[in-house]
Amino acid sequence: MRPVIAELPGSKIREVANAAMGRPDVLAFWFGESDEVTPDFVREAAARSIAAGDTFYSHNLGLPELREAIAAYVSDLHPAVNPGRIAVTSSGVSALMLAMQALAGAGDGVVAVVPVWPNLTAQPAILGATVRRVPLKVHADGAWRLDLDALLAAVTERTRVLLVNAPNNPTGWTLTRPEQQAILDHCRGTGTWVIADEVYERVYFRPGAAAAPSFLDLATPDDRVVVVHSFSKSFLMTGWRLGWLVAPERLVADAFGKLIEFNTSCAPVFVQRAGLAALAGAAGFVPGLIGRLQAGRDTLLPRLAALPGVEVATPDGGMYAFFRVQGEDDSLAFAKRLVTEAGLGLAPGAAFGPEAEGWLRWCFASRDPQRLVLGLDRLARALRL
Numbered sequence: 001m002r003p004v005i006a007e008l009p010g011s012k013i014r015e016v017a018n019a020a021m022g023r024p025d026v027l028a029f030w031f032g033e034s035d036e037v038t039p040d041f042v043r044e045a046a047a048r049s050i051a052a053g054d055t056f057y058s059h060n061l062g063l064p065e066l067r068e069a070i071a072a073y074v075s076d077l078h079p080a081v082n083p084g085r086i087a088v089t090s091s092g093v094s095a096l097m098l099a100m101q102a103l104a105g106a107g108d109g110v111v112a113v114v115p116v117w118p119n120l121t122a123q124p125a126i127l128g129a130t131v132r133r134v135p136l137k138v139h140a141d142g143a144w145r146l147d148l149d150a151l152l153a154a155v156t157e158r159t160r161v162l163l164v165n166a167p168n169n170p171t172g173w174t175l176t177r178p179e180q181q182a183i184l185d186h187c188r189g190t191g192t193w194v195i196a197d198e199v200y201e202r203v204y205f206r207p208g209a210a211a212a213p214s215f216l217d218l219a220t221p222d223d224r225v226v227v228v229h230s231f232s233k234s235f236l237m238t239g240w241r242l243g244w245l246v247a248p249e250r251l252v253a254d255a256f257g258k259l260i261e262f263n264t265s266c267a268p269v270f271v272q273r274a275g276l277a278a279l280a281g282a283a284g285f286v287p288g289l290i291g292r293l294q295a296g297r298d299t300l301l302p303r304l305a306a307l308p309g310v311e312v313a314t315p316d317g318g319m320y321a322f323f324r325v326q327g328e329d330d331s332l333a334f335a336k337r338l339v340t341e342a343g344l345g346l347a348p349g350a351a352f353g354p355e356a357e358g359w360l361r362w363c364f365a366s367r368d369p370q371r372l373v374l375g376l377d378r379l380a381r382a383l384r385l
């Protein structure tokens with residue numbers, strides 16, 4: 001085995017979950033998904049597709065009608081994008097890996113804004129690239145913000161790729177428009193590609209905004225920018241493994257077709273048909289889902305913030321409360337103790353990098369906000385409050 005693979009850390013979230021094996025009483029908020037099932041109209045489209053015999057390979061880049069529907073959906077939220085810039089992928093995580101495979105290899109420099117979902121930094125490491133971490137900074141209000149000067153100083157002519165995930169998992173940090181512009185201008189100067197993980201773009205709570213600020217709002221079609229999306233979060237389709245990339249047409253045509261062939265060959269056709277149904281129903285479905293996620297956020301955050309010794313900021317985006325408790329510095333040990341003693345399942349901050357040690361992530365994507373209140377009671381009891 002290559003040493004880099006042997007050295008990959010195991011999932012610390014799984015480690016906590018394993019401590020709860022065989023405990024149906026545990027309230028689990030550790031994974032990044034809602035407890036709601038995929039909407040009926042999406043599941044029915046997949047069932048129809050299977051019944052119709054859609055069991056064969058499809059085009060590497062996805063069904064032409066799905067690429068068109070994605071382009072139309074993206075163009076509704078952002079400046080117009082043509083279908084030639086879209087590649088359908090078997091999940092957001094696969095899209096991220098494909099983008100990294102296309103752009104960075106052994107010895108290349110990659111800069112990542114952290115803490116972040118660990119897959120983003122593991123992927124370049126697997127490919128042999130060198131990852132430099134630029135931490136977000138915690139402010140007195142408990143919110144994480146970008147140190148723009150530190151980021152721009154870290155991205156040089158030797159940086160092949162800048163990885164940015166905003167809205168951010170786990171912190172909820174979201175890029176501002178001026179920060180995006182400064183990053184884009186800087187990367188144009190250094191010749192650096194931006195891989196923007198925008199899978200939470202619709203999970204954004206600023207009133208009147210249908211999506212978080214996106215690099216697609218600023219970049220030209222030929223800028224060195226690849227934007228990664230997923231059906232997982234906005235359409236409750238985590239188990240379906242469907243996502244897409246928006247990239248310069250040349251990269252889609254010359255790189256992604258080939259890379260998809262060698263990775264997965266194509267996304268399953270019935271899953272793509274489910275994706276088509278999801279996009280067709282997006283206007284009627286997504287705002288309601290975001291409303292339910294906001295209800296979860298607004299149930300959890302004020303109550304969590306009111307607990308003595310808890311530091312937390314209300315996130316504008318994403319589906320996580322990211323908090324720390326005074327005196328609890330070992331997040332893995334604390335998360336394990338919460339599971340075993342209180343039946344409360346949270347993700348340890350250490351899973352997202354050393355910058356997040358001492359923090360915990362709580363996914364508030366719960367259809368029934370009372371479940372969150374129950375979890376809060378368990379936390380308060382564990383803290384002897």
Ligand SMILES: Cc1ncc(COP(=O)(O)O)c(C=O)c1O
Nearest residue numbers: 032091092093117169199230232
């Ligand atoms: C920041 C981020 N990017 C990408 C993904 C990938 O989502 P999927 O592979 O389910 O499309 C996730 C999932 O949790 C995520 O949190």
